[in-house]
Amino acid sequence: MSVVLRAQGLHKILAGDVPTTLIKDVDLEISAGEFVCIMGPSGSGKSSLLYLLGLLDVPTHGTIALDGVNTQGFNDAQLTQLRLEKLGFVFQFHFLLSEFSVLDNVCLPMRRLGRWPEAQCHERAMSLLTRLGVAAQASKLPSQLSGGQRQRVAVARALANDPLILLADEPTGNLDTVASANVRQILHDLTRELGKSVIAVTHDPKFAAGADRRINVVDGQIDPDWQPL
Amino acid sequence: MIALNIAWTHLTSRKRQTAVSLVGVVLGVAFFLAVSALMRGSEKDFITRLIDNSPHITVSDExxxxxxxxxRLRWPDDLVEIAGLRPNNExxxxxxxxxxxxxxxxxxxxxxxxxxxxxxxxxxxxxxxxxxxxxxxxxxxxxxxxxxxxxxxxxxxxxxxxxxxxxxxxxxxxxxxxxxxxxxxxxxxxxxxxxxxxxxxxxxxxxxxxxxxxxxxxxxxxxxxxxxxxxxxxxxxxxxxxxxxxxxxxxxxxxxxKAVSWAEASEDILNVLFVRNVIMYSVVSAILLVASFGIYNTLSTIVMEKTRDIAILKSVGFQARDIRHIFVLEGLIVGTLGSVLGLAVGAGLMQLMASVQIRPPGGTAMVNLPVWWGGEQFLIAAGFALLSCLLAAWLPARKAGRLHPVDILRGAT
Incomplete structure (x- = not known):
């Protein structure tokens, strides 16, 4: 399988009076269609690693190549453009724009990218919402939806521009058992049916159990031996 | 277009705050217009009187x-020294x-x-x-x-x-x-x-x-x-x-x-009028400047409240530039609406002032307040309002554009 994301020698050090090392010497590769979970104790640097891999943050040292493009030395505008085209994000809290309808929220990245005409954006958004089982909510505001529904809308938005990789930061962390099982199932299906890679930070062992691979992060380093309690 | 859409939504979802900023701009533009119309009107009135009582140009036998x-005419470039000279009797x-x-x-x-x-x-x-x-x-x-x-x-x-x-x-x-x-x-x-x-x-x-x-x-x-x-x-x-x-x-x-124009003959008075205009425009501009603080305040609040939205937009792939556009557009929307309404209110005020008749102290006749309806001051009022709105929006917009999504995500999750 082809490698879609390759990180080499990643370091992230927060500058300050006392510099803090968040990520230390991380190497990893993600293949196309792979479902990878990042686990680890609280404060171990899981989210920091995800932000680096998702090009939201830049490493202090090391390189990240996305779809064969080395991003070293890219400026903010270039990284933003890459995120727009190749990455999709789902966060622990749904993070939908509260004043816009569900449909508009899903259309937002497509409108920014400008690859499809407006009518096609609508069509694509509706088909994503249908796939995720929230098509009936399309014209509602996010505040009128349940937590699980919102998270599914967030997944739909993350998939809007047909990204290579979906990055999820504790996507089920804020959901009840039924809803989190549902979201888990959706993310699994995505890798199978659409061939997307998924990188998910999670605390949930059940979530991790279905993953192709588990990456443990302890104190900013990858630790294959660590086990969740 | 998306930026305009988001900007419009931000403004309409907080109607009261938007209305307050809008009223500020409307009043600013209206007063700017009314006061400048009155001052320019009185200036023109003054000049008309000044000109009417004397010819525009006087050619005299001097x-x-x-x-x-x-x-000296014969050899203009040579040294000609003529002493004890007195001009011929004309x-x-x-x-x-x-x-x-x-x-x-x-x-x-x-x-x-x-x-x-x-x-x-x-x-x-x-x-x-x-x-x-x-x-x-x-x-x-x-x-x-x-x-x-x-x-x-x-x-x-x-x-x-x-x-x-x-x-x-x-x-x-x-x-x-x-x-x-x-x-x-x-x-x-x-x-x-x-x-x-x-x-x-x-x-x-x-x-x-x-x-x-x-x-x-x-x-x-x-x-x-x-x-x-x-x-x-x-x-x-x-x-x-x-x-x-x-x-x-x-x-x-x-x-x-010698041909002397009224402007040359009354240069001192014209200078006084110019200074008066400078004073007037500084004072009325101050009104608009104060109004623009209202916009700055509203937009700063929106930026603070919308940090999460800004983080989302940036993570989804919106550039810092796109974010700035959103907030600058919000300022421009308020500025444009405020200018249009303000010009209308200002024109109403001008109409009202023009219809007022007063008897100046010691005067014998009733006089109308001189109001000047020149288009130029409408343009100045609207232009200055837009400029100050743009400036007031630029600062929060720049701040919003600089927000780093990770900082916000870390704080929120």
């Missing part, structure tokens, strides 16, 4: 500089005035009238009064001087019909209790003496003028002053008074006689 000596008056007047009148957009100005002493019932005597051609004075409109008794035609007539000011008439038909004696500078009949009386409102200015026929003045067939002044009225400086220099270029 030169700006002494004539060059023939030797024959007083404009030489070949009919030809020169014809020349001046060939210029477009002006009317000119020949005048012979001299001084005389008026004798009546044993009293004396030094006066200024202007010999005029009544038909030519029409449309050049405002004297005809200022006549309170009699007309210019009465002077035309009566070669022995004289027009005097109301101040002089009261002083000597003269009326139409009274006979006065005039002793002119040349020593000739003549009795004249008062045919008309004018009142300009300027006391010095009303007491000492008189008009007789040009021929009469030439005889009285002993200067047959001469005039020493052309007074000129322009269709567009603001062209006076330009036209005056053109006239001077063709004739060498």
């Amino acid at each position: 030169f700006r500089t002494a004539r060059l000596q023939p030797a 024959t007083r008056g404009i030489r070949g005035w009919r030809y020169r007047l014809g020349q001046i009148e060939s210029l477009p957009g002006l009317k000119a009238a020949p005048v012979l100005v001299g001084s005389a002493v008026l004798l009546f019932a044993g009293q004396e009064q030094g006066i200024s005597l202007s010999g005029i051609v009544p038909a030519r004075m029409r449309g050049v001087s405002s004297i005809e409109e200022k006549l309170v008794e009699g007309s210019l035609d009465d002077l035309e019909a009566n070669p022995g007539g004289i027009i005097i000011g109301a101040g002089l008439a009261e002083k000597f209790s003269l009326r139409r038909g009274s006979t006065v004696n005039l002793v002119a500078g040349g020593g000739s003496n003549r009795s004249l009949t008062v045919v008309a009386i004018f009142r300009t409102g300027n006391a010095g003028y009303d007491e000492s200015q008189t008009y007789v026929l040009l021929k009469r003045a030439q005889l009285l002053l002993g200067r047959p067939d001469r005039v020493n002044r052309f007074i000129i009225k322009l269709a567009d008074a603001s062209q006076a400086l330009l036209v005056a220099s053109r006239i001077e270029a063709m004739g060498t006689y």
Whole structure:
């Protein structure tokens, strides 16, 4: 399988009076269609690693190549453009724009990218919402939806521009058992049916159990031996 | 388009705050417009009065500089030293005035009238009064001087019909209790003496003028002053008074006689008016500046409340530039709406002020507030409002563009 994301020698050090090392010497590769979970104790640097891999943050040292493009030395505008085209994000809290309808929220990245005409954006958004089982909510505001529904809308938005990789930061962390099982199932299906890679930070062992691979992060380093309690 | 969509949604989802900023801009623009209309109106009113009481351009039988000596004209680049020089005695008056007047009148957009100005002493019932005597051609004075409109008794035609007539000011008439038909004696500078009949009386409102200015026929003045067939002044009225400086220099270029425009003659007053305008515009601009703080406040609040939205937009792939556009657009929307409404309210205020009649302290007549309806101040008011809104929006917009999604995500998750 082809490698879609390759990180080499990643370091992230927060500058300050006392510099803090968040990520230390991380190497990893993600293949196309792979479902990878990042686990680890609280404060171990899981989210920091995800932000680096998702090009939201830049490493202090090391390189990240996305779809064969080395991003070293890219400026903010270039990284933003890459995120727009190749990455999709789902966060622990749904993070939908509260004043816009569900449909508009899903259309937002497509409108920014400008690859499809407006009518096609609508069509694509509706088909994503249908796939995720929230098509009936399309014209509602996010505040009128349940937590699980919102998270599914967030997944739909993350998939809007047909990204290579979906990055999820504790996507089920804020959901009840039924809803989190549902979201888990959706993310699994995505890798199978659409061939997307998924990188998910999670605390949930059940979530991790279905993953192709588990990456443990302890104190900013990858630790294959660590086990969740 | 998405930026506009988001900007509009931000503003409409917080109607009260938006309304407050909007009212600030509306009031700012309205007051800016009303005050500047009143100030510019009073300035124009003042200038009109200033111009009306004197000709736009006066050509007199003087030169700006002494004539060059023939030797200097012959060898302009060589050293010519002439000591103990005194300019030649000129024959007083404009030489070949009919030809020169014809020349001046060939210029477009002006009317000119020949005048012979001299001084005389008026004798009546044993009293004396030094006066200024202007010999005029009544038909030519029409449309050049405002004297005809200022006549309170009699007309210019009465002077035309009566070669022995004289027009005097109301101040002089009261002083000597003269009326139409009274006979006065005039002793002119040349020593000739003549009795004249008062045919008309004018009142300009300027006391010095009303007491000492008189008009007789040009021929009469030439005889009285002993200067047959001469005039020493052309007074000129322009269709567009603001062209006076330009036209005056053109006239001077063709004739060498000194041509003084009203703008040159009243330069000090124009300077005062300019300073007054600067003061007025600074004060009314301050109103708009204060209004723009309202916008700054609203937008800053929105930026603070919407940090999560900004983080999402950035993580989804919106550039810092796109985020800035959103907030600048919000400022522009408020600025544009505020300007349009403000201009409407301001025009209403102007209408109201224009309809008010007041009696100034010590005045005898009711006057309307002079309101100027020039389009230029509408543009200035709207332009300045937009500019200050843009500035007020730029600071929060820049801050929003600089927000780092990771900082916000870390804080939130």
